[in-house]
Amino acid sequence: MNPGALDDGAVLLRIEASHLPGRDCGQAPDFPGYRNIHVGVQRRDRRDELLELHPGDAPAAVWELEATAMVKESGWDLRGPYVQGRPGGRFVYLSWGTVDDAGAFSMFRRAKLWFDAILPDVLDTAVKTGLLVGRLGLTDSSGQPLCAAVRPPLIEWSAPAI
Template identity: 80%
Template sequence: MLIRIKASDLPGRECGQTPDFPGYRNIHVGVQRRDRRDELLDLHPGDASSAVWELEVTATRRETGWDLRGPCVQGRPGARFVYLSWGTVDDAGVRAMFRRAKLSFDGIPATVLDAAVGNDLLVARLGLTDSRGHPLCAAVRPPLVEWSAPTV
């Protein structure tokens, strides 16, 4: 099955310093590989108009529902998620992560997940700027993300 993450409203390449935020320059976002914090899939600049990631996953039926697994899926059964990792890129191309958004699968309605498994496509739509204008972080569940299962 394919998970397509469609992101909009990126925060920009620079986020200024505030009393509780150190500020960053040349911001990028990508999907983190499982257990490999520094391996990011499809890095997008923070000022892109949108970002799309496509992740291959395997859906296995369990007593408690569907379990999604793949190279970028983190967590234990029942608590799976994908990290969208925010970082800076310096002039030499070296990346340094400073925060992550945890796109949690436990917020996917069961009917949507059933339909997605049936048609091999699950879509997540979300904005990537938080209420303060910074890169979105922490656990991301509805209503911050909209899950759907469009037909292919």
């Protein structure tokens, strides 16, 4: 999708992930271990509706989400079908789960990609250009799927220069 072709106020949110943990992650003290791991973006208020599942052993994963930027007193507010939370507390969920032989996904953990740490000038540029990029690795320091709150330095938010 060409960001310049989006409607006014529209922002393409591209999440670029690398360093996935593998298709199988063994048992650890605080981790029961899982097989046939996949990750996808969870739709707002629909825990079982996921965008583009990627296997845990993929070399990389990219998701493109359409969002709308609305001006608020405190700055820009991004909304969209995959954006969770309330104004001032927006984020995107990456859901980790297993896929069984029938193709059913069972979530076991999520990573919450918070927007509150996006620098104002980066968000201003993203609204002008129509593109906001979040880059992150998806393996935590224990070698397991990344989960919980994800803010810099775990994720780098950027926008192309004008």
